[in-house]
Amino acid sequence: MTVTATRSILRLINSTLRTNHFVGLQSKCYASTQTTDLKEILRELIPKEQKRIAAFKAEHKDTVIGQVTLDMVYGGMRDIKGLVYETSLLDSNEGIRFRGKTIQECQAQLPKAKGGEEPLPEGLFWLLVTSQIPTQEQVDWVTQEWNNRADIPQHVVTMLNNFPAQLHPMSQLSAAVTVLNLGSKFAKAYSDNVPKSKYWEYAYEDSMDLIAKLPTIAAIIYRNLYRDGTAVGAIDSKKDWSWNFATMLGYDNKSFVDLLRLYLTIHSDHEGGNVSAHTSHLVGSALSDPYLSFAAAMNGLAGPLHGLANQEVLIWITKLVEKIGETPTDEQIKQYVLDTLKTSVVPGFGHAVLRKTDPRYTCQRDFALKHLPNDNMFKIVSQLFKVVPAILGDIAKIKNPWPNVDAHSGVLLRYYGMKEMNFYTVLFGVSRALGVLAQMIWSRALGFPLERPKSETTDSLMAIVAAKKKTGANVSDRTKA
Numbered sequence: 001m002t003v004t005a006t007r008s009i010l011r012l013i014n015s016t017l018r019t020n021h022f023v024g025l026q027s028k029c030y031a032s033t034q035t036t037d038l039k040e041i042l043r044e045l046i047p048k049e050q051k052r053i054a055a056f057k058a059e060h061k062d063t064v065i066g067q068v069t070l071d072m073v074y075g076g077m078r079d080i081k082g083l084v085y086e087t088s089l090l091d092s093n094e095g096i097r098f099r100g101k102t103i104q105e106c107q108a109q110l111p112k113a114k115g116g117e118e119p120l121p122e123g124l125f126w127l128l129v130t131s132q133i134p135t136q137e138q139v140d141w142v143t144q145e146w147n148n149r150a151d152i153p154q155h156v157v158t159m160l161n162n163f164p165a166q167l168h169p170m171s172q173l174s175a176a177v178t179v180l181n182l183g184s185k186f187a188k189a190y191s192d193n194v195p196k197s198k199y200w201e202y203a204y205e206d207s208m209d210l211i212a213k214l215p216t217i218a219a220i221i222y223r224n225l226y227r228d229g230t231a232v233g234a235i236d237s238k239k240d241w242s243w244n245f246a247t248m249l250g251y252d253n254k255s256f257v258d259l260l261r262l263y264l265t266i267h268s269d270h271e272g273g274n275v276s277a278h279t280s281h282l283v284g285s286a287l288s289d290p291y292l293s294f295a296a297a298m299n300g301l302a303g304p305l306h307g308l309a310n311q312e313v314l315i316w317i318t319k320l321v322e323k324i325g326e327t328p329t330d331e332q333i334k335q336y337v338l339d340t341l342k343t344s345v346v347p348g349f350g351h352a353v354l355r356k357t358d359p360r361y362t363c364q365r366d367f368a369l370k371h372l373p374n375d376n377m378f379k380i381v382s383q384l385f386k387v388v389p390a391i392l393g394d395i396a397k398i399k400n401p402w403p404n405v406d407a408h409s410g411v412l413l414r415y416y417g418m419k420e421m422n423f424y425t426v427l428f429g430v431s432r433a434l435g436v437l438a439q440m441i442w443s444r445a446l447g448f449p450l451e452r453p454k455s456e457t458t459d460s461l462m463a464i465v466a467a468k469k470k471t472g473a474n475v476s477d478r479t480k481a
């Protein structure tokens with residue numbers, strides 16, 4: 001196939017996705033404006049979606065949708081289309097779309113808190129689950145549900161209170177979520193032999209419970225480590241999820257609460273192949289309950305090439321300030337970046353899929369321009385935006401020189417007084433729950449099977465290549481096999 005033909009197909013796919021995105025779910029979702037009960041809506045949507053997918057599979061199951069080359073296999077499976085993940089889709093140039101909506105569209109269309117300017121993460125969750133923009137009443141219903149489910153079992157509190165202060169907050173989060181599975185409704189239903197068609201209902205219950213409890217767990221970790229173990233206080237049932245989270249952490253600044261709403265919205269989902277989403281998808285496919293699956297995802301998010309990068313960025317910028325001061329010149333920044341490249345990656349830049357500036361970066365930059373335009377650290381982030389892409393762009397092996405989401409978040413949190421960088425990935429984790437758990441409900445509803453890709457050894461790959469050569473197949477024929 002020629003490059004031009006491939007491009008035309010890609011253009012066609014993109015425009016189809018934009019115009020018909022989730023048309024199956026949306027066109028049939030008429031009931032959602034009449035009820036505020038998310039589970040009731042799912043009960044209507046699921047059979048329709050099951051039917052739509054069954055018909056699609058029956059008609060097209062033998063259609064070849066991609067090729068696999070040796071390079072892809074050794075290259076961390078980049079670009080291999082091997083997962084179905086419904087809640088979001090990443091375009092390498094445009095960035096993420098949540099159920100077909102860009103971040104800007106979500107900011108404009110999702111309901112906001114009274115007096116707030118950023119979308120409520122409750123609304124984003126509703127969108128991820130149903131593919132529809134919720135009404136204010138529906139978002140209020142989610143808030144209420146989460147507030148009602150927020151209590152933490154005493155054994156989890158005791159465990160958190162007994163962790164050594166040196167234990168990284170992400171390890172604490174993962175451990176706390178793992179032991180929360182004592183109360184898993186999914187695990188109980190499975191051992192009670194509940195029929196497969198009902199799995200999603202228990203995955204839903206666990207997901208709602210877990211999302212509701214995460215801010216309290218995160219706040220206990222924060223206060224134990226950085227606020228002398230002071231109590232997080234009670235949930236205010238009249239306030240939204242982010243307001244309660246900010247308050248439990250000990251922050252009452254109105255703009256910080258709005259930042260948290262934005263932060264928790266944009267970090268939620270980034271299609272299915274990234275380490276945390278893929279991990280939760282994989283572990284969930286073994287019918288491990290949502291707690292175990294999400295805890296596994298958090299262990300992946302804790303890696304420096306994934307979620308931990310937001311902590312790494314601020315550590316790196318702080319060292320820059322220590323070395324060359326708060327108002328460096330572009331030339332000094334350039335030298336600092338070149339020095340960094342001698343020993344490590346430049347944190348906050350590059351991406352496995354994106355090839356342009358991450359829109360999650362751009363919306364955080366817009367927030368900074370509005371709320372903290374004169375902050376010195378923000379100015380350094382802006383200088384890095386100007387200087388780094390040119391440097392990385394000159395290094396042939398780097399596919400994307402542009403900033404990603406992690407390049408900006410730390411500076412915003414720091415501005416409002418959250419200087420404990422080790423904690424940043426926990427915030428990312430709380431947000432990531434919205435995406436991976438929305439998908440998990442659907443994974444169980446659609447009866448996704450155990451994930452089990454085929455692996456090869458280098459010797460077996462060599463044997464495959466040798467056999468192909470012997471039969472005279474050329475490289476491109478081989479990859480189509």
Ligand SMILES: CC(C)(COP(=O)(O)OP(=O)(O)OC[C@H]1O[C@@H](n2cnc3c(N)ncnc32)[C@H](O)[C@@H]1OP(=O)(O)O)[C@@H](O)C(=O)NCCC(=O)NCCS
Nearest residue numbers: 305306309345346347348349350351352397398399400404
């Ligand atoms: C995100 C990241 C892991 C993607 O990796 P990837 O898919 O392998 O990206 P590429 O294909 O462009 O990488 C090719 C090479 O360029 C390097 N590279 C990519 N981004 C780089 C960066 N920001 N600084 C220095 N080198 C970088 C890679 O390490 C790799 O080098 P290697 O072949 O010697 O191992 C990578 O860009 C990175 O490490 N960025 C910094 C960490 C970060 O911000 N992570 C958060 C991601 S949201």
